[in-house]
Amino acid sequence: MLVSIRVAAEELGVRPETLRRWESQGKIEAPERTPGGKRRYDLAKLRHLAPHKAPSERVTILYARVSTNGQRDDLVRQRALLETFSSANGWPYEVIEDVGSGLNYHKRGLKQLIAQICSGRVGRLVLSHKDRLLRFGSELVFSLCEHFGVEVVIINASENSTFEEDLASDVIEIVTVFSARLYGSRSHKNKQVMDRLREVAKEVSP
Known part of the structure; x- marks a missing residue:
């Protein structure tokens, strides 16, 4: 069965760029291409990578953050968005909230999130925006997610700021x-x- 890079990545619990990197490293064979140059992956040839897929019994974590106590209303809206999105997808979830700067790496909620990712109990991390995790350094947490087979879902990933x-x-x-x-x-x-x-x-x- 040939599928798009998005579907293949979701099946394995990794991000599309991970598949591209594995291809360049020779970890997986080059996929077929459509006339338009789109990658098409044979899932049967990727089954040996199934351990990277987040098991369904692992928990979905919703992470919400604002910078100050004066933004508590935004924190409520952010949590509501995450919960509505996850419920619509049928994902049982737990919520971790933080109030603190995106430059602060010592926030209690962030530490809790990283500890749970490293414990292997997290199967999915859901964010409203990428910078809700950290202003700088979010890629380090995403690398941890990739290592532990955690799917990262960013609801507003397409809303690119200038x-x-x-x-x-x-x-x-x-x-x-x-x-x-x-x-x-x-x-x-x-x-x-x-x-x-x-x-x-x-x-x-x-």
């Missing part, structure tokens, strides 16, 4: 982190500088 949007979001995130640290020094000058940086970042943000 370079300017990403840059503005990153600046705001960084300014927020440093503001918290500098405010502690009780320096009025520091506060003025950080407030101005935040204003500028928001001005260029769409």
Whole structure:
């Protein structure tokens, strides 16, 4: 049976780019091609890779995050989206929530998520957007998911932001982190500088 790269990846519990990498490394033979150049995989020849597939008895984890307590309403909406999406697909799930910067690698929820992935009990990770996991470094967690056979589902993966949007979001995130640290020094000058940086970042943000 010949299937698309998306279907083949879902069958094995990996991402499409993993299949492309395996092909370039010679781990799997080159698939057939349609007249338009699309890959078509023979599932029968990929069955030996079945251990990478996430078993159905493993749990689906929904991970939601906002940066501050002032964004609690967004956290509620984010969780509702994840739960509705997972319920529509018939996936029993557990929810992990975090409130903290996307630059913070020590958040309790993130640590819990990584521990569960490494324990082998997670079969699927569902996010609303890629940057809800981490602002930088999400690929490291995705690599862990690939290693432990965890399927990653990003609901709004097709909503690609522009370079300017990403840059503005990153600046705001960084300014927020440093503001918290500098405010502690009780320096009025520091506060003025950080407030101005935040204003500028928001001005260029769409």
